[in-house]
Amino acid sequence: MSEETALKFKEAKESLSVAKQALETRERAFLAAVAPQIPSHANELALRLAKQQPDITKGLGADRVKELRATIQAAALRASEDVAGANSQVQWETPTSIYTVPNAHEVHAAMRSYLRRNVAPEFIAILKEAGFTIPGSAAGPSLGSFYSEEDVTAEARDLGGALLALAKAEKAVTKAKEADDDATVNELWGD
Template sequence: MSEATEKALEVAREHLRTAQGNSEAKKRVTLAYIAAHLPGKAESIAKRYAHEQPEVTKSIGREGVSTLRAEVAEEARVLGAAFIAAVDDIEWPISDGTYSKVSPGKIHSAIFKRFHGKVDGVIGPIRSAGYTLDARHTNSVILPQYLYEEDWFDDLAQALNDLSTARRTVQAARAADDKSAVDDLWI
C-alpha cells in the first residue's frame, strides 16, 4: 500500500463523511420545510371544498369556517410533526451511478411511499363540518403530493447525488489502496 493511495483513501473518506452530514441535514431541512408549509396547503384544500360546496360553507357561517380553519391547521401541525419524525423511516433514493441520478421525482416517490394513506387527518375537520368528500382516489382523499411541491426537493436531490458520488469515490480509492498493498507485498 502506497502512501499516495492511503492518503487518497483518507481524503475520500473525509469527503464521504461531509456528504453524509450534508445529505442528513438536507433531509431534515426538506421535511421541516414541508411541515412549515402544511398548514397553508391544508387550508387550500379546505378552501377548495368550501368553494365547491358553497351551501355547506354558508350553513356553517363565519364561526364554523373559523373553527374549520383552526381544526385543519391543528391537523396540519400534527401531520407536519409526523413528516419531521419520519426522516429515518423514508427509503431515500440513491444514485446507482453516473447514469442514474436522484431526481426530485424520486424523492417524491419515497415520500409518497411512506405517507400514502396517512395524510387524511386534515380531512377529518372538513368532513365534520359537513362537506361531502370526493372519491377521486380509492384509498385516500388526500395524496401526499397535495401537501408539497416537487421543486422543494432540488437541494436534497443534489445532496443525495453528492453522497452517492462520495461512496463510489471511497470504493475506488479502497480498491486502489488494496491493489497497491497487494503489489507491495508481492515483491
C-alpha cells in the same frame, strides 16, 4: 503500495462524511421550506372537499364546521412540525447513475410519498369522521398536495445535487476500499 491506497481510502471516507453532512443540510432546508406550507394547504384541501360535497358541509352546520376546521388546523400544525423534523425519514431516490442529478420531480415524488404515508392518513380520518367521502384510486384515498412544489424548486434541485454528491462519494469509497484491499493482499502475499 498499501500505505498509498490506505490514504486514498481514508480520504474517500472523509469525503463521504462531508457529502453526508451536506445532504443533511440540504434535506433540512428542503423540509424547512415544505413544512410551513402544510397548514394553509391542508385548509385549502379541506375547503375544496367541502365545496365538492356541499350537502355534507351544510349538514354539519356552523359549529361542527368550526370544530372541523380547528381539528384540521391542529393536525396541520402537528404535521408541519413532523415534516420539519423528518430528516432521514423521507426515502429519497438514490441516483442510479453518478452522471445524472436527481431532478426536482424525483425529490417531489419522494416527498409526496412520505406525505401520503405519514401525513394524509390523519387528515383523511378527520374528514371521513365528519362524513366526507375522500376520492382516491387503487393506491388509496387522495386529498392532493400539502405544499406547492413550485415554491420549493430551488431547494429540491439543491437536494438532488446533494443526493448525487453522496452517490459519487459512496462509489469512491467502494473503489478506494477495493484498491486498498487488493494492495494489502498483494503485499501480504508477497508477489
